[in-house]
Amino acid sequence: MAENIGAAIGVFDSGVGGLTVVRALRRALPAEALVYLGDTARLPYGNKSPETVRRYSRLNVDFLLGRGVKLVLIACNTASAVALPALADELSVPVLGAVEPGARAAARASQSRRVGVIGTLGTVRSGAYVRALHAIDDSLAVVQHPCPLLVPLAEEGWTDDAVTVTIAERYLTELRALDPDVDTLVLGCTHYPILKPALARAAEHVFGRTLTLVDSADAMAAEAAAILGQRHALATGTGTLDCFVTDHARITELGPRFLGEDPGPVGVIDL
Amino acid sequence: MAENIGAAIGVFDSGVGGLTVVRALRRALPAEALVYLGDTARLPYGNKSPETVRRYSRLNVDFLLGRGVKLVLIACNTASAVALPALADELSVPVLGAVEPGARAAARASQSRRVGVIGTLGTVRSGAYVRALHAIDDSLAVVQHPCPLLVPLAEEGWTDDAVTVTIAERYLTELRALDPDVDTLVLGCTHYPILKPALARAAEHVFGRTLTLVDSADAMAAEAAAILGQRHALATGTGTLDCFVTDHARITELGPRFLGEDPGPVGVIDL
Numbered sequence: 001m002a003e004n005i006g007a008a009i010g011v012f013d014s015g016v017g018g019l020t021v022v023r024a025l026r027r028a029l030p031a032e033a034l035v036y037l038g039d040t041a042r043l044p045y046g047n048k049s050p051e052t053v054r055r056y057s058r059l060n061v062d063f064l065l066g067r068g069v070k071l072v073l074i075a076c077n078t079a080s081a082v083a084l085p086a087l088a089d090e091l092s093v094p095v096l097g098a099v100e101p102g103a104r105a106a107a108r109a110s111q112s113r114r115v116g117v118i119g120t121l122g123t124v125r126s127g128a129y130v131r132a133l134h135a136i137d138d139s140l141a142v143v144q145h146p147c148p149l150l151v152p153l154a155e156e157g158w159t160d161d162a163v164t165v166t167i168a169e170r171y172l173t174e175l176r177a178l179d180p181d182v183d184t185l186v187l188g189c190t191h192y193p194i195l196k197p198a199l200a201r202a203a204e205h206v207f208g209r210t211l212t213l214v215d216s217a218d219a220m221a222a223e224a225a226a227i228l229g230q231r232h233a234l235a236t237g238t239g240t241l242d243c244f245v246t247d248h249a250r251i252t253e254l255g256p257r258f259l260g261e262d263p264g265p266v267g268v269i270d271l
Numbered sequence: 272m273a274e275n276i277g278a279a280i281g282v283f284d285s286g287v288g289g290l291t292v293v294r295a296l297r298r299a300l301p302a303e304a305l306v307y308l309g310d311t312a313r314l315p316y317g318n319k320s321p322e323t324v325r326r327y328s329r330l331n332v333d334f335l336l337g338r339g340v341k342l343v344l345i346a347c348n349t350a351s352a353v354a355l356p357a358l359a360d361e362l363s364v365p366v367l368g369a370v371e372p373g374a375r376a377a378a379r380a381s382q383s384r385r386v387g388v389i390g391t392l393g394t395v396r397s398g399a400y401v402r403a404l405h406a407i408d409d410s411l412a413v414v415q416h417p418c419p420l421l422v423p424l425a426e427e428g429w430t431d432d433a434v435t436v437t438i439a440e441r442y443l444t445e446l447r448a449l450d451p452d453v454d455t456l457v458l459g460c461t462h463y464p465i466l467k468p469a470l471a472r473a474a475e476h477v478f479g480r481t482l483t484l485v486d487s488a489d490a491m492a493a494e495a496a497a498i499l500g501q502r503h504a505l506a507t508g509t510g511t512l513d514c515f516v517t518d519h520a521r522i523t524e525l526g527p528r529f530l531g532e533d534p535g536p537v538g539v540i541d542l
Contacts, residue, residue, distance in 0.1 A: 041313075041319060041320075041323045042312075047426075047520055048312055048518045048520055049518050049520040149423050156419055156420060166434060167434055249320040249392075249393070250392075
């Protein structure tokens, strides 16, 4: 692997939410070159069928491989849930999804051994977090609930807002009806980290206590560092970031919100 | 045109919202064969760039033309706003968008000559309703405001719901700040008709009086009847409906909500 040290880490998502993963990577691995692809022309993936999501994921990975990446991160929970197994089999570089790192972090965090998962319709229907958590510890009790309005609320910028808290409370009330004793909540969508304050308040109201909120961005960054370290492929230079989208319409407005900094010039490509 | 009497009317939308137009067509033109295409694999169009929306619209029209349609209705406001002029120039069959019929109905309805328009980001940014209303009467005062959360609220089924009223009130308060004297509100998105009760309540709260809500589905159906009548191409048989989508994930759940009846077997195609 030594010849790959200078190669970039490739990250793709259905949109701009995956920039929360890039933000975590830049903190954890500041020397790495990063290539980000947001498939903004075809977002969201969360309400599309597995076949469609697999087809789009393949196109995204082909683009990243064309840029010579040494590791692929699937920042999209939906794509991780439905496309990772096939991609991991086929690619010559390692592939890391969003589901397993988040599941491992939740399994470590839960004291009550009762975990809740929230995500898009596609992620919840796939059952990927339930399977991943049970693969780690089959005695874990897992409940999940889809929250389709949270992505548009995050993109609208109503991040710490009374309406967002009200809607989150409604979703979490439905989750609590499934299991009132969960102590850990997996934010199973890359958009959700920027809603953390609203979700924490809603969880406190609904459960009457503080839940541990797990987002997979930090967990993915930590596991990416471990994989590259094990393969002696950690970069030593100055980190860079190249961002690409398939539609430019909202990247200027949304990019800084999810990345936490200006993404610089963003390339627009047609897949 | 006489040889086209038996041909179908083709309708496309970015998703299932355009089934509100099909519902209006089935009421107004019960003898017609209808072909509906929802590009559910690539929805929503509202936050995508004009180039992308034009590319997808072309593919949708090619599918409908392949089924021999005598008239194309673009039920998607975003696609009507950005793709209609180019398509109307190129096609050998008439094309009707969602914008002009809605604008004409609003211009007829307004007493105060002050009209408000709500829609997706893409529709509002395109300025299509403002242009269409001014083309009818350039003394009309027109204000508009994007409402990105209304589509996911409609799809979530929270149609006549306190949260939806609260969110609509926030959007309409921002619209009212632009012009407190509008008396007519154009629902510039095919999803919005099923939110009419919530929008009416929110408008009453915000403006302190009843606004006339104009949705373009009925207006499109009336104009489709006029076009076909003028061309002597009105069908006389028993109406039929063939529905197609590019992704099957949510059609079973959402189809009846927007169509008002069971859509029957839905074909899944890859464009």
